[in-house]
Amino acid sequence: MRERYPCVYIMASGRHGTIYIGVTSDLMARIHQHREGLIEGFTKRHGVRRLVFYEMHGTMEAAITREKQLKAWKRDWKIALIEKENPFWEDWAVRLDFPPQS
Template sequence: MPREFQPAVYIMANRRNGTIYAGVTSDLPKRAWQHRESAFDGFSKRYGCKLLVWYELHATMEYAILREKQIKAGSRTKKLALIEAMNPQWRDLYHDICGP
């Protein structure tokens, strides 16, 4: 059965308090897997951002894109605060959204 369309904003990291990458997607499990596998060239591959450390689900892609822009425009301190509030241990949340 195909997955449902579920807009999400997410943050990947290479380690606790390390390099972070914020993005938006309609399929978070698939996109997180692509980051983990370095499936595409770019920032997250270059810096090894393979840990899903924060995400937020949205009702529409429009809202998700607006939120992503807001997050990207914010300071690193604000991004770290988002992560710490949801995931103070900086666990990789990939298996939480995809299963074992």
């Protein structure tokens, strides 16, 4: 079984597109679910399939607290956070050995 690591992540539909903030203990599985449209709802409806930011946390409680903090931020602050680490909104899933999206 794969080890689990608490993580907050941001997915986007494209550069400056629709943003989704989530929390998971299995980032690889969650990326797969988003990319394949396996999760019904917001991300599937809006084509949110690009991993543009993530950060690991020591506990799930810490990750959930951070997720709530980020969700409360203004959109401009979220964009600034993404662009500080990922200025071109590249799909970081590729860095995690996922194939590039078409």
